[in-house]
Every structure is written in C-alpha cells, then in structure tokens.
Amino acid sequence: MKKQLLLLFFVFLVSFFLAIDKGAVSVNIFHLTPLQRDILLSVRIPRVILAAGVGACLVVAGILFQYVLQNPLADSFTTGASSCAALGAVVALVIGLRFMIFPFALIFSLLGLLVVYKISSVKGKVIPITVLLAGIVLSTFSSASISLIKFVAQDSITSIVFWLMGGFQNATPFQDLLVFLILFVVVFRLSQLFPAIDIISFDDFTAISSGVDVYRLRKELMFYGALLTAVSVAFSGVIGFVGLIVPHILRLLKLIKARQIVFCGVLAGASFMIIADLLSRVLLSSGEELPVGVLTSTIGGGFFLYLLIQRKKSIDQWEV
C-alpha cells in the first residue's frame, strides 16, 4: 500500500501544480506580476484546494455508502444524497438564508438517506437493487422540487441557477478550511474504525458475533457519508459519479481493505477532481468554462454503463 500511496501523492502534487499554473490567465509561479499574484492567491489557489477537498470528500462518501449498502454502485449521487442536499441548499437560498446552505444541505441529505435506508431494508438487511431504485426516486423527487421552487420563486432564480451549475469558481479560503476540517475529522475517526468497517462486509450474524455493533456502525458511517456529501454540495453544487469511479478503479488495483481504499481514495479523489476542474477550465478554447459537474457526469455516466455491462468482471471485486 505504501507504494501506491506514494505514487498517488506524486500524482496529486503534479496535478496540483499543473492546475495552479494553467487557466484562463497563464502564470509563471517563479516570475509573478502583482496582478498574477492576486489571481493566484485569491482565485486560483483557493479554487484548486476546494476542488481537491471536494474530490476527496465525495470519494470517501462513496466508499462509505458502498460499505454500508454493500453495493459497488452506491455513492452520494446514486443514493440520492446529493440531490437531497441540493434541494436543501436551494430551499436555504430561496428563503434568503445564504449562510445556512450547508446546514440545510446536511439535514436534507440525512433525511433523504433515512428514506432510502428505510425503503430498501427488510429486517435490517439492505437489498442492494432497491437502494438504487429508491435513490433514483429520491433524485427525481428532489429535481422536481427544485424545478418547482425555481418556477415559484422567480426572484431568486439567478442565484439558484448559478449555484446549481456547480463548480469551484467561487471558492473562498473559508470554504477550503471547512471542507478540509470536516474531511480530516471524518478520516481520522474512520482510521480508528477500519477493522470494524471491513467486518461489516460479512453477513450481519457473522459481523455481530465478531463483536461489531453493525447497526450502530452503519448509522455512524451513513452520517459521515451525508456530512461529506452535504459540505461538497453546499460549496460546489452537485458533482456526480466521482465517488463511484474512483473507488472502483482503486478496487481494481487491489486496494480493497478499508485502510487502503480510504487513504488512497483521499489522494486519488483530490487528484481526479483537480484534473477534472482543470479540464473544465481549459477545454473550451473561447475562454469560457465548462461546468465541472457536466464533465464528471459525462465521464461518470459512461463509466456507470460500462460497469453495468461488465458486471461479471466486477463480481471479482465485489459480489453484487
């Protein structure tokens, strides 16, 4: 695992400096004009840091949902947690509580997850396919509600639309700080739970008689998943499928135990999102930006299809 971690750290560093260097305005880090310095410090660096933090949060959230729901196709997006968080954020925007976006997103995504969990579990056993169906229903419901809100609240529509597009263009140092604070606290707590987290991939009887309080642990992990999703959605809108693609690739690389996949997932998720954001900035030659959520969802959607088609292969890594 050390080798992979080192390699991923290297990838992370390269993508970080690449992302700082490239953009609408090219800067040379070693010869800065005052204007370039301003761009770098107040726009670009906070933006790249937010992208890294959100990428890591979404990947860790994806891993947690996959553990709790015992399903490789679960992540913040497919469980409906993201869209519920978005609904919460939009509600906060409409009633004029801009500073309450994050708490609203958190409460709504927790409620959404609770609904998915209740619908898809029979006697405490989660039925994987029902999770996805419930997630789809919830996502649809949330999107419809957002449309309704947009229709009703004509006044605040610009801010809603702008926010819904997602992306890291409005990153502030405060957001960077909050995202990384939550990420570090959650990952630190997880690091104490790694052996127990692995044991919940056994059936409940086996896990419980191994001394793991399965039901309590699942709830705790769901909470962390919702927390990471909510903070990501609150600051960067809905960015889909990252929590699905990255863990899947890591598992193909034989990083399966919780300790391996969480630590590597943080670095891989951060690098992935930095690169996605960089691409969204430089892909259109006219200088306009592509919303990063559009980019990840396009790649992610294709990847999701590929996963469904290649189910037989993925059974090697995770029994569906």
Place this chain on the structure above:
Amino acid sequence: MGSVAISLKNFKVSNQGFTLEIPTLELNKGKSIAICGANGSGKTTLLLALAGFVSFEGTYRLLERDFRELKRDELARLTAYLPQESRLSLGFDVFYTVLTGRYPLTRGRGYRKEDELATNRLLKRLDLLKFKDRSFLNLSGGEKKRVLLARTLNKEAPIVLLDEPFSELDLFYKMEFLKIFEEFKRSQGTTFVCVIHEVELALSYFDLVLYLQNGKVKILKPPHLIEEKELSCVNSIKVKLFKIRNYEPFAFYLPVPDKKFDSA
C-alpha cells in the same frame, strides 16, 4: 472456574408460532455436541439462541455465568459463531479474511503481530496457506466454507457454535476438520456445538447427540447409547446401524427401503 460450558434449564424459544423447548441440557468444557433433526426441527433456532440472536425464556448459563448478564463484546470473545449461510461481499485476501476472526481479541486497537502469527499457524494447519493471497470471492464454495471455518476457529473462543459447517466440504476435509476440532478440545478445552446433517459423523465423533423434532428433544445422549430403533423413528426412515467392535465409538448407518418402496 468450573467445568460446565453450557447449561440450559427449562429453556424455551418462541418464534412466529414455533416453540423450541429444552427441559435440561448440560455440556462440559472440552466436549462436543451434535444437534441433529429434520429440516425445520429447530436446530438453527437453538444455535441462534445460544449465540444470543434470539431471545429465550428459562435459564441459560454460559461458562457458569448467567447469559443475560454477558455484554455483547464479552459474548463476542467467549463464543465464535458460524451461521449456515455466511457471506463476505468484498474480495479480501484469504489471510485477511481469516485474520478478521480475531477482531474481538484486539478490542478495536488493530491487529497485533501475534494475531498475524496465530493466523499463519492456523492457515498452515488447515492446509490453506497456498490460498493466502487469493481473493475470497474467487474461491469455490467448499474453499470459502473452509476459510470461514478457519476464521471462526481463529478467534480461539472457548465455545464454538457451528451451523452445518460440513455441508459443502468433501469427505476428506470433513474428517480433517473433525480432527482439528479434537485438537482444539484437547489443547484449549474448546467446546463445540454443531448443527449437522451427517448422522454418521454425529454418531462417531461427537460426545453427545441431540435430536430435535418439531422443537422437542427426542434423543439426548452419548452416541454409543443410541439404538437403531430410536434413530429410525426420529429420521422417519428405517435405519440400520453398524458398530465396529474394538473401534468404538465408530458407527455408520444405512437407510433401508420400506416394503412399499421395495415392491414398487
């Protein structure tokens, strides 16, 4: 510490109209009991209750302590339980899969060097060392069962509860595991409670045989005292029992067709 591992008195489990009743049962440390009976006779229910997954009425003492007073984490150290359909949905390597059996011994502080050494020893003893790095999900049904059995034994719990541990194993490994159970009984005083369909193994290798029928105890005695007649009765087929002299306790049985079946 006394020598009684499991003691039940007026033990009763009610579950969806089904009642399991055991008036009295006592099993000493280092002994093994086979739980036999037809499908739906209450074998698994009994094991679930002994493992603490189903509530019960009456007295249940585990290692001379009231079962109801045991905390969940204590229980996890004292008993090892292998359910009938144990599952693992992630492709951990075999070594790690077996290592996780020792989780309750680490008290949540991560696996120690000695856990890894013990796991290696056990894998070697069970002839699983060559699978060490294979993904659990790439194993065959029988191999998975052997790995899960190894995981259950790896806890070195004083009481081991197994639900049909042999169902997917070939004859060679059935015998191999019975030998290993015997080693655990001798060296660590481990007590085994086994739900088992292989009557010949129950009669030959267990210290006590419990036969259930519709939740009632039909037979509860050492195997050498069980007679052909009662064995036929509880199995609802005619059974011929052979005992080999000077090779006690060793028995095997043959199902004998009825007359009706014969003439058809």
